[in-house]
Amino acid sequence: MTLFLYDWAKNIQNAWLAPRCPVCAAAIDAAAPLCAGCHADLPVLETQCRHCAIALSESAATRVCADCARRPRFDHALAGFHYRQPIAWMIGGLKYHRHLAHARLLGDLLAERIALQAPEPPDLLAAVPLHPAAFRRRGFNQAERIAIRLADRLGWRVERDVFARVRDTPHQSALDAAQRAANVRDAFAARRDLAGRHVAIVDDVMTTARTASALARTARTAGAARVDVYCVARA
Ligand SMILES: [Zn+2]
Ligand SMILES: [Zn+2]
Structure with a gap:
């Protein structure tokens, strides 16, 4: 008994x-x-622009979108997934409900997608920074949490404090296109010399790519030779 x-x-x-x-x-x-x-049902973003990760039709002749054919946004871009369920739920849980375990989950899932492509490892991986006021409101930077797990999984080097967000930009979703562009311009500063470095930026969701583009511009101004972007989801 x-x-x-x-x-x-x-x-x-x-x-x-x-x-x-x-x-x-x-x-x-x-x-x-x-x-x-659930793994098999994930909304994997299969065919995407190699320079901005926007979804392309499977029959697309090249892996470059019309915008990037004129002027590539990033040297290399990769989004793991469409911004759909359950990925959107995982990101929302992390950002708005402090489900920090979701950062590990999303880092693992993005690492799997990146590993399949075996891209050239960057010299350093940096997350899109939050403004200190936004950081205080949220208590953590979701992109940085994902980047830390991602770097751990891929054996890459993640560095904090490479960039600073010098303007507390209002939520992009509340603004029209022109306001969005103005909103992120000069929003970032590089805290160190990046001369000749291969930098990779990590973000959770990329929608218009304006934020990541502004950060890439900041990195290039600080001397970066190459700027890649990795995001969990592309809207
Ligand atoms: Zn399941
Ligand atoms: Zn593109």
Whole structure:
């Protein structure tokens, strides 16, 4: 009887502690970010512009969008996923509900997508910075949390405080196109000389790419020889 109770308690404990898929709560292997079913259903962004990660049709002749054919936004860009569920839910949970475990999850999922392409490792990986006031409001920088996990997974070097956000820009979503462009112009400063460096920027979601573009411009002004961008989701 005692043994039976012990087994029973042990089973409950194992069920409680066993890693679960964050999307559907099925039991998963500790090393897997998601269960196999949810993993297979992720909205992977397969065909995208190599310079800005915008989705292209599968039949696109080149992997460069019309805008980047004129002037490439980044030397190399890669988005892991479309900004759709469950990725949007994971990002929202991190940003607005402090589900910090989602940063590890998103870092793992983006690392998987990047590893498939085996791109040239950058000299340094830096997250899109938050303005100190925004950092205080949120308590953490979601892009930086993702970047730290990503770097860990890929064996890349992440550096903090490479860039500063010198203007507390209002939410981009509340602004029209012209206001958005003006809003991020001169929003960033480089805190160190980046002469000849290969810099990669990490962001959670890239929508218009104006924010990341402004940061890339700042990096180039500070001497960066190459600027790549990696984002979890591309809207
Ligand atoms: Zn699942
Ligand atoms: Zn493009």
